Amino acid sequence: MLKKIVFILSIVSVIVACSSSDDSNGGSNDNFDRTALLTNYADNIIVPALVNFQSKMSDMETAKSDFINDINQTNLNILSDAWLEAYKAWQHVEIFNIGIAETLSADENSGFVVFFNRYPVTVSDIEAGAASGNYDLNAISYYDAQGFPALDFLIHGVADSDTTPLDKFTTNPNFEGYANYITDVIAQMRTIINTVVSDWQGSYRDSFINNTSSSATGSFNKMVNDFIYYYEKGLRANKIGIPAGNFSVDPLPEKVEAYYKNDVSKELALLGLETIEKVFNGQAIVGSGASSQSFASYLDYLENSQLRDDINAQFLATKQQIQSLNNSFSQQVMEDNTQMTQAYDLLQGAVVLLKVDMASAFNVSIDFTDSDGD
Template sequence: MNKGFQLKLAGLLLMTALLAFTCGKEGNDDGDNPGSTDAFKSAMLVNYADNLIVPAYTDLNNKLGALNSSVNAFLAAPSELTLAATREPFKAAYLSFQGVSVLYFGPASAQLLNNYINTFPTVPTRIEKGIETGTYNFNIPQNSDSIQGFPALDYLLYAPDAVNKFSGANAAKRKKYVQDVLGRMKTLVENTLSQWNGPYHHTFSASLKTDVGSSIGSLVNQFAYEMDALKGPRIGWPFGKQSNGIVFADKCEGYYSGISAELAIANLSSLKNYYTGASGDGIADYLVLLKKQDLNNAVLAQFDVALAALNAIPKPLSAAFVNNPALVEDAYKQVQKLLTLIKTDLASATAVQITYQDNDGD
């Protein structure tokens, strides 16, 4: 999550926190749609919770455990070999996070999980200062978001000369910083998973309205928000859409590890999975229930077009910004088309109010 996006979502998070635990007790708010749709929506939300959300957080929790083990092995004996052994677990965990990024409501938003785990770009100078002084506090929103999480590990483990930095001056402090970052990530994810396995599961599945703070309202808002983030911070901004065409490749997600493209593809693939409901009912099926089959077909088709455009970009994405601008531009435009379908047409069809402010002019 880019720093600028955090501020623009603050109002939505506050409103969600106030309403999320009461909306489940209220009735249907579908206007002309009969109350019988409640049974469908209840089953759909149970499918989301049981078959997509809890498994996604469980997978991330497990992959963070594997990453922690491989990183500790590296810290115990820093070398190019032990560092190389962390790359696949790091990539697997970061890709797994893309499967929960869209779930930034309820327990995740209450803990600011996305802010703390994936605010990019990270700020190396602040990280280095924290390591040198041994003074840092990861619990301060906005002030500490960009010095922790996956982006911080991306820099600490994969920036040039990373191995030597874990063997020279401040090596002990550097190792502690990495362990503190990982420990905090694991705690946040474990807490979020625990709440989804607890009372929040019922709160989510019993929320049958589509107003602000409802489960369907939160899902559709987050679909749009994640598409906006893909169009802006993940692709458009480092590509130069807000800087008169000047590329800032080092501002993209997963820059140091070189997995920016894979992360973007995983993010969009995850969004499609949540949209369809995977093997059960999802928002796509809800559109069909609302007699919006043509819109559903258009959204599904545009998902495929946008994914194909992302997959056509040579890796790493950071190099493609300069070397393959036409392919990046096409992917950007296809993502923009999908964003419009979700943020305007899908939101209107489901009577969901989009409550976050979009990014500026990209």
């Protein structure tokens, strides 16, 4: 009789263990309202930021058309201003590589980002394309020859044998090719963002907020992973760590964001960090509004407010350090790289808090591996 009881208890234990394992892989074991969290993210944060970016892209396309129709330095300066405004708005949406956005390129980690902000730009591909007219912006080989970095070179850089940026469109033998190239790059960007906005304003919004699972295909899982991936790769590594030489023998000042404009890399980095802070705390990025359900409030619900406070404190310390840097990160790297590496160290300080502690608290598995070697 005793043996039968032990046998039955063993079976029950196995069933319970399997059930717990299934829960950890497919859903949440708490009653937090993930639908409300995803609704806040969709309606108050993601879609408004995407629509704002779409508007800034439209303004830049108009400035480009005015420049091409009347090529002069004044119109190039106006295009530069529109480029910067759109680039700043981009800092608020790069993080949202979800929905149709993640399917638009052959890079499964970067998705739509490759069409907007893969840097450093490969100038030789742009020059070859302008000379031959033979280029395909959808090809993998041209991912690093388009988007904002390509426009940065076209608007602010000086081509071989030229004296000023404007020469590309006036006295350069391939001036027509450069005009076509800048037109095609902006048209590509407009097409991509229009596709993404249409997806969110169509059926995707509802499917996003209703898919609360912690499984790999769940919206909540994807939001957590995209948030951490952008923080670790887009912000920490790309904007700070790679130029500072954290992943190489020597610093690489030519690998900063907006290298040719050369005086806005700090501004762009701070906007990227601002996006991280606001998404974490559930605050509107565009416009204003009270905080709503978010990663931070979820940690509160789980009685882990100390982790929430630690994460926000690390964000604040990082912001203060970045604010102290030169407006040009390439100049900062060359003149006092220690300050850049200190900013990287502060960014790194939140990686474990987010990638291990927060993800574990949310019962979410990380679906990417970091190849930066940290």
